[in-house]
Amino acid sequence: MTFWDLLIVAFAAFAITYLLCYTDGPCNVFRKIRDAVSKLPTLLIDLYGCFWCLGFWVCMFTLMCWMLFPSVHVVIYVFCMLGIIGFLHEEIAG
Numbered sequence: 389m390t391f392w393d394l395l396i397v398a399f400a401a402f403a404i405t406y407l408l409c410y411t412d413g414p415c416n417v418f419r420k421i422r423d424a425v426s427k428l429p430t431l432l433i434d435l436y437g438c439f440w441c442l443g444f445w446v447c448m449f450t451l452m453c454w455m456l457f458p459s460v461h462v463v464i465y466v467f468c469m470l471g472i473i474g475f476l477h478e479e480i481a482g
């Protein structure tokens with residue numbers, strides 16, 4: 389795994405984690421996921437409600453997909469670009 393692979397996975401994981409934690413998503417899909425998780429045991433609620441905790445698991449999953457399934461690289465590239473755009477927006481727009 390190269391540095392660039394790691395950077396791609398990191399930005400993709402950031403984008404996915406941000407979407408799951410802070411956005412409603414199309415047709416409120418992410419909000420519905422958060423509502424469903426809120427009915428689970430406390431440990432799972434804590435893992436999903438914390439950006440860093442959820443980010444760890446999303447990163448592990450994204451990395452595993454990157455390494456085991458080359459066919460999903462294009463999807464990870466899209467999330468990577470979304471992560472870069474989100475990061476730049478936060479840095480520039482403040």
